[in-house]
Amino acid sequence: VQLVQSVAELTNPGASVKVSCKASGYTFISYYIDCVRQAPGQGLEWMGRIDPEDGGTKYSPKFQGRVTFTTDTSTSTTYVELSSLRSEDTAVYYCARYDTTTGFSSWGQGTEVIVSS
Numbered sequence: 182v183q184l185v186q187s188v189a190e191l192t193n194p195g196a197s198v199k200v201s202c203k204a205s206g207y208t209f210i211s212y213y214i215d216c217v218r219q220a221p222g223q224g225l226e227w228m229g230r231i232d233p234e235d236g237g238t239k240y241s242p243k244f245q246g247r248v249t250f251t252t253d254t255s256t257s258t259t260y261v262e263l264s265s266l267r268s269e270d271t272a273v274y275y276c277a278r279y280d281t282t283t284g285f286s287s288w289g290q291g292t293e294v295i296v297s298s
Contacts, residue, residue: 182204182205182206182207182278182286182287183204183205183206183287184202184203184204184276184277184278184287184288184289185202185203185289185290186200186201186202186203186274186275186276186289186290186291186292187199187200187202187292189292189293189294189295190292190293190294190295191295191297192266192294193266193296193297194266194267194268194296194297195267196266196296197262197263197264197265197266198263198266198294199260199262200216200260200262200263200274200276200292200294201258201259201260201261202216202258202259202260202261202276202289203256203257203258204257204278205257209233209252209257210233210234210254211234211280212233212278212280212286213230213231213232213233213278213279213280214250214252214259214276214277214278214279215227215228215229215278215279215285216228216229216230216248216250216261216274216275216276216277217275217277218272218273218275219272219273219275220269220271221271221272223272225275226241226243226272227241228240228241228243228248228261228263228274229241229261230250230279231250231251231252233254233257233259236251236252238250244263247263247265248261248262248263248264249261249262250262259276261274261276263294266294266296267296268296268297270294270296271295271296271297272293273292273293273294274292274293274294275288275289275291275292276288277289
Protein backbone atom coordinates (compact mmCIF):
# COMPACT_ATOMS: atom_id res chain seq x y z
CA VAL A 182 0.00 0.00 0.00
CA GLN A 183 1.37 3.38 -0.94
CA LEU A 184 0.07 6.94 -0.90
CA VAL A 185 2.28 9.36 -2.82
CA GLN A 186 1.60 13.06 -2.46
CA SER A 187 2.48 16.05 -4.58
CA VAL A 188 5.53 18.19 -3.90
CA ALA A 189 5.77 21.19 -1.62
CA GLU A 190 4.01 24.44 -2.50
CA LEU A 191 4.86 28.06 -1.78
CA THR A 192 1.90 30.29 -2.35
CA ASN A 193 0.44 33.69 -1.52
CA PRO A 194 -2.34 34.69 0.88
CA GLY A 195 -5.71 34.59 -0.81
CA ALA A 196 -4.66 31.97 -3.32
CA SER A 197 -5.67 28.31 -3.53
CA VAL A 198 -3.60 25.18 -3.30
CA LYS A 199 -4.39 21.70 -4.56
CA VAL A 200 -2.61 18.72 -3.02
CA SER A 201 -2.74 15.37 -4.78
CA CYS A 202 -2.50 11.90 -3.28
CA LYS A 203 -2.03 8.90 -5.56
CA ALA A 204 -2.89 5.52 -4.11
CA SER A 205 -1.52 2.14 -5.15
CA GLY A 206 -1.36 -1.41 -3.87
CA TYR A 207 -5.00 -1.82 -2.89
CA THR A 208 -8.54 -1.41 -4.21
CA PHE A 209 -8.91 2.36 -4.25
CA ILE A 210 -12.68 2.51 -3.80
CA SER A 211 -12.64 0.23 -0.77
CA TYR A 212 -11.26 2.81 1.65
CA TYR A 213 -11.92 6.42 2.55
CA ILE A 214 -9.19 8.99 2.04
CA ASP A 215 -8.77 11.58 4.78
CA CYS A 216 -6.64 14.68 4.97
CA VAL A 217 -4.93 15.74 8.19
CA ARG A 218 -2.60 18.69 8.57
CA GLN A 219 0.05 19.70 11.08
CA ALA A 220 1.06 23.31 11.45
CA PRO A 221 4.49 24.15 12.89
CA GLY A 222 4.54 23.38 16.58
CA GLN A 223 0.94 22.17 16.54
CA GLY A 224 -0.83 18.82 16.72
CA LEU A 225 -2.62 16.98 13.96
CA GLU A 226 -5.80 18.58 12.67
CA TRP A 227 -8.39 16.60 10.72
CA MET A 228 -9.74 18.40 7.67
CA GLY A 229 -12.09 16.00 5.98
CA ARG A 230 -12.79 12.72 4.23
CA ILE A 231 -13.92 11.44 0.86
CA ASP A 232 -15.40 8.11 -0.16
CA PRO A 233 -13.83 7.31 -3.55
CA GLU A 234 -16.62 4.88 -4.33
CA ASP A 235 -19.32 7.54 -4.61
CA GLY A 236 -17.50 10.85 -4.08
CA GLY A 237 -19.31 11.53 -0.83
CA THR A 238 -17.50 13.97 1.43
CA LYS A 239 -17.43 15.02 5.06
CA TYR A 240 -15.60 18.16 6.11
CA SER A 241 -14.52 19.59 9.42
CA PRO A 242 -16.72 22.63 10.22
CA LYS A 243 -13.53 24.67 10.50
CA PHE A 244 -12.81 24.18 6.78
CA GLN A 245 -16.34 23.94 5.40
CA GLY A 246 -16.65 26.29 2.45
CA ARG A 247 -12.90 26.52 1.90
CA VAL A 248 -11.94 22.91 1.25
CA THR A 249 -12.92 20.58 -1.58
CA PHE A 250 -12.05 16.90 -1.88
CA THR A 251 -12.31 15.15 -5.25
CA THR A 252 -11.13 11.83 -6.64
CA ASP A 253 -10.19 10.45 -10.02
CA THR A 254 -10.86 6.73 -9.86
CA SER A 255 -9.15 6.15 -13.23
CA THR A 256 -5.82 7.13 -11.64
CA SER A 257 -6.63 6.34 -7.98
CA THR A 258 -5.83 9.92 -7.09
CA THR A 259 -7.43 12.16 -4.51
CA TYR A 260 -7.23 15.95 -4.67
CA VAL A 261 -7.60 18.29 -1.73
CA GLU A 262 -8.05 21.94 -2.62
CA LEU A 263 -7.94 24.67 0.00
CA SER A 264 -8.90 28.18 -1.01
CA SER A 265 -8.61 31.68 0.46
CA LEU A 266 -5.30 30.74 2.00
CA ARG A 267 -3.90 32.62 4.96
CA SER A 268 -0.62 32.35 6.82
CA GLU A 269 -2.24 30.09 9.42
CA ASP A 270 -2.72 27.47 6.70
CA THR A 271 1.03 26.95 6.55
CA ALA A 272 1.39 23.28 7.48
CA VAL A 273 2.30 19.83 6.30
CA TYR A 274 -0.73 18.20 4.74
CA TYR A 275 -1.09 14.41 4.93
CA CYS A 276 -3.47 12.09 3.18
CA ALA A 277 -4.35 8.87 4.92
CA ARG A 278 -6.30 5.75 4.12
CA TYR A 279 -9.14 5.18 6.57
CA ASP A 280 -11.76 2.60 7.30
CA THR A 281 -14.06 2.14 10.27
CA THR A 282 -12.48 -1.17 11.30
CA THR A 283 -8.78 -0.37 11.32
CA GLY A 284 -8.78 3.43 11.39
CA PHE A 285 -5.86 5.14 9.68
CA SER A 286 -3.87 2.32 8.09
CA SER A 287 -1.57 4.09 5.65
CA TRP A 288 -0.21 7.61 5.31
CA GLY A 289 1.25 9.70 2.52
CA GLN A 290 4.65 11.29 2.95
CA GLY A 291 3.16 14.75 3.52
CA THR A 292 3.08 17.90 1.41
CA GLU A 293 4.43 21.09 2.89
CA VAL A 294 2.37 24.15 2.04
CA ILE A 295 3.80 27.54 2.89
CA VAL A 296 1.56 30.58 2.66
CA SER A 297 3.59 33.75 2.63
CA SER A 298 3.61 37.10 0.91
